[in-house]
Amino acid sequence: MKPGKFTYHAPENLHAANQLLAELGDDAKIIAGGQSLIPVMNLRLAQPDHLIDINGISELAGIHQENGLFTLGCLTRHADVETSPLLMDKFPLLPAAAKRIGHLAIRNRGTIGGSLCNADPAAEWPLIAILLDAHLSIQSSGGERHTPAKEFIQSVYTVDLGADEILTTVAFPPLARGEGWAVNQICRRTGDFALVSVAVTLKLDRQGHIERLRLCLGSMDVTPFRLIDVEQAARGKIPDKAWIHEMAGIAFDAGSPESDMHASAQYRREMAAHLTSEVLTEALGRCRAGT
C-alpha cells in the first residue's frame, strides 16, 4: 500500500510543464488533486516514473465569467465550485453537481480537470460536461486547441489527450433564462461512485411546450451519453405525466450497462428509468418556478 519510486517535478508555469511533458512523454503523469491517481499508485496499479505536479501553477485555478461562458481552470477544486458565490447565484447546476462528488475531504483536494482527464464513467464532471456541451482548452508546447467534452471523453478512463498535452480550462455555456435543470444519482452510500446518474436541462416555451431538452445518462455505458434523437423528438411536446413515463421507458432501454459486484445491468436500467422520471419532474418544477 505504498507508491513506487518516481521522480518529482513541480514546474512553476504552464510552459515549463508542457516542456517537461514533451521531454518525458508517456513515462510522466500529471498530478493535480491526486484523489484518483494516488489511490491507484498506493495500490501499485499505476507506477509512473515521473510525476509532474501542476498544483503550483496558479494560473490554472479559478472560476470566471467571460464572453458569455463560465470558465473553470482545470485546477479548480470541487469544493470551490460547490461554494462559489458566482456559481451559486448564476449557475447553481454546477455547485449542485460538485456537492455530489465523493466526500468533503476529497472535494477539498480533487479537481475538475483531473476528473475529466480520468474519465471514470461513473464520475460527475464527465456527465455534466457532456450534458452542457462544455468546451475544453488543451495546451501543448506546440500551441492551444479546443475540443467539445463529448469528443474529449472517448471511453472508460480514455480521453483525447496527447502525451505532451495539458487540459487547462473547461468552459460551460450558461443555461437559458428560465431553463430548468436537475442532477441525481443512485449510490449505495453517500460519497460512493454512482451506480447510475442522470442529468437534465429543460426549457419550455410560453405555451408550456418543450423548446429544448438535454438528457444525459452516466454509468450506463463506457462514457456518459446524451439521448440526442430523443431530445430532438421532444421539441414541441407537452411535458405531462405520460411524457415523463415515456422518457423513463426510453432511459431503461438506453446504453449497455454492465453487471458487476455493485449492481446488475437490470438494476441499473430500472434505476435509470426511476432517476429519469425524478429529474424530469424536478427540472419541470424549476421551469415553472422560473429559476
Next chain:
Amino acid sequence: MSGGNLIVMEKRPITLHINGCDIDVLIEPRKLLSDVIREDARLTGTHVGCEHGVCGACTILIDGRPQRSCLTFAIQAQGKTLSTIEGVVGEDGGYTALQQAMHEEHGLQCGFCTPGIIVTFEAYLKNNPDPTEDEIRDVLSGNLCRCTGYQNIIRAIKKAAAMIRVDVGGA
C-alpha cells in the same frame, strides 16, 4: 555491484509546518504525507486505515481544509499550514467543545476513527455553526467508524454545535 539491483533512494530535505511548528524531514518524494506525519514528525494521532481515501482516519487540515493525508505526497505539503489532531486543544488547554461532547455522548469506542472525525468537524463547525442532521450525516459519510453505528457521533456533533453557538453568542 555488477548485476545488483541497488535502488538509490533519493531523499530530499523539506520543511513541514505542522501545528504551528516547523519540522525538518528528509524524505523520498513517494512518501505519503500521512506516513511522514506519523514516522518522521512522530505525530501518531493521525491514523492510517485504508490508504486509498475511503476511511477518513488520516484526515488532517491543509490550509484549514479537511483533506486526506494518505492522498497527498508530503513533498506537496511544503509551504502549507498543516494541523493534526495533536493541534486540537481547547482554550484553557483542555477539551474543545467537540471533544467534550464526544466524551459525554459516548461518540467513540476503540478510537481509531476519532482523530479524523474530530479534525473534520472542528473545521466544518467553524464555517457551519448550525448544521442540519442531514448535513452532518453528509459530511460524516467521509469517515468510517466500525464501532459506534454513528448515532452517538451525530448526537455529539449536534451537541458541540450548540455549545459553540452559545459560546460565540455569549462572546
